[in-house]
Amino acid sequence: MCADSLQTSSVSKGCFVFKAKKGKPLNPCDYMQPDENDTDATWFRCNTYEALWDKVGEEVEKLQSEVNVQIFTDLIQFIKNAHFGYSSDDALPQQQRPRRVIQEVPTAAFVAGVNVPDHSATFTSVTNLLKDQVTPHVASLLSRDCNNIRALMSNLVSQLMGTDDILSDDEEELNVKKIPATMPVLKAWYQDTVKKRKAHRQDSPPPKLPKKSPRSKRRRSSCLLNKSYNEHPPIVLLFEDLESFNPRVLQDFILMCSQYLVELPLVFIFGIATSVAAIHRILPQDVSSLLSIEKFQAQPSTVYLSQLISKVLLTASNPFKLGHKVFQLLLDIFLFHDFSVINFVKGLQYSLMDHFFSNPLSLLCCNYGEGLNRVRTLNHEQLELFRQAASFRTYVEDQPPDQQRALLLDDKHLKKTLQELLKKLFDYHKAFYPVMESLNILTGHLPHHPLGKQQRELYSMCLEGNIWDCQGYKEAFALLRLTARVELMTILTSCIERLSCSDNPVQEARFQLETFHARLQTLTDGGHEPVEEEPEEDTAQESSNKTERITLRSLQQKLMESVKKTRKPTRYESLVEEVLEYLDSVFRKYLVCPQTLTLHEIFYYNSVADVRRHINASPRAAIQTALNNPFHYLQSEHPPADTEGILATMPDVCIAYKLHMECGRLINLYDWLQAFITVVTGNQDDDDSSLGNKKPDPQLQARFIRAVSELQFLGFIKATRKKTDHVSRLTWGGI
Structure with a gap:
């Protein structure tokens, strides 16, 4: 649009809007790195990214709703019982109304943890649950919006009265800004809302929903009245960041609320990041005595992260994998900076997006069946990209000369080889995760945790290199040799249960562990007796030693030989040694470092510099x-x-x-x-x-x-x- 067409002559000053012309809609595929001018491959990569992230996002939302389900249930039950039997008794005179014995505001001290970036999502879930199950009167207050008592009351009244409960279908719109933000106004509004709810319930036929109109969003009173709330639903005030509130403002507000507790069923929820002692640090004793406080402790964010990694990343159903440096970087940001699972998920999303954006080999980062179909449709330019992969060049160098020539020149032979390599990668992932979890079950309870206590620590070690080369692996097996029989049987039972949930690659290991478990179970008290061995034929040597002259040097040699001799192992110790040797062979077979696999670049993302530049910027x-x-x-x-x-x-x-x-x-x-x-x-x-x-x-x-x-x-x-x-x-x- 030219500049002359935007000029408008007017006598008075004004604001003029010039709507821009609708341009071509943006297509995410246009921003993907081109795959040798092959638009179909770029389209497949973009769609695969969107499908994978939708799946991951659904799993993250499901975990988010399940991680604090118990604490949310207890919190809702507390709010329901906070004003049990409450009645305003408007028909009775003030002198005849029943007086409440306890003049304390029910308060839930919700300790959400130090992961402050996650608090917004947590309290949003709490607000939605309260509005669905308990009361429509929920106000969320932030310290930045409540610098003084006037701002706090204005924010409170606007949130509560802005829900349109005070409006009926026959009334005009109410301008909340013109209403004085005082407690008497809030009391009158609540009583009017209770009356309307009673009148609405007495009507037998439910009112028909009006057709959509420009004011339909502001007239939701009938919808809220239809919900099965209590006759006198409580008014819940949620202070998301209690430690940041002005102490004087908070004290004055609590004193006001305690005076209106008879007329208004108020309930406080204090969002606390540190501990309950923050309430007593902010409020003096005469104010805190007006609160009936009950503590609710949310799950630590580390528990949520462990479940997220276990159910989203450590599974063969998700083809996308994080490399060691990227995974460790995201863990370090979580553990040493913010403890925010949301930021960890954002880093995971960026890694997934950048993997499909910058890596043309990610075309095959999908499920096995779809990957085989895509291999058949690869053209010569795309196959050249696979030939240029570092892991594939190493694979070609280890092949005979005739195979090298076929892999580098024959496209049909390369497609067949790619299908075989894809099958090996998928079989590897099917066996890797259950075997790794079995190793974590074996070593997670050991003293000092040589291989880490959490699965994420062991997974990071496996991504870095072969796990059996670590010093902690040798220390763990040395400690496992000292395990008691009952404890070892319990560990083997857990490993068998984990391996039984997997596919065919590790069924043989499961059968062998069941055999070892049965042999351990059949051992009786005689299992701690030494194993019977054939006597050594040294009678002639002993008789000759009796005739030899004993010197100081010969005596020293005999003592050294006796020290070197070890005692005979018991039956249990021999069986434990056999079990550990077999487990060691299983771990060496299935826990190979992913970086040594051919074409691991298809699934593993290792661009740690890009992640650090975008996620952890300076x-x-x-x-x-x-x-x-x-x-x-x-x-x-x-x-x-x-x-x-x-x-x-x-x-x-x-x-x-x-x-x-x-x-x-x-x-x-x-x-x-x-x-x-x-x-x-x-x-x-x-x-x-x-x-x-x-x-x-x-x-x-x-x-x-x-x-x-x-x-x-x-x-x-x-x-x-x-x-x-x-x-x-x-x-x-x-x-």
């Missing part, structure tokens, strides 16, 4: 890079050769930044302005006297002021009281 380094070398981010077609100097073509903030790097601790604003004008205009021939007498251009002066303000906002300079026309520098270097 804003200070990015800001300094942009100010020192703006052409790095501007991506100009003709960048200058000298990026270290100060050029007039640079943005104003970059020029001001480079000039301030040449100054000391205090910067004279006038000298800084003159240097800025000199660089921008390029007038370096004028002497200082003529430059000082010349009045600065207002436009250049405004540009300089804006650049200085941006540097102050970024934290490079600040105002100082030492000199009025100076600013203080906050960065190192050149001081």
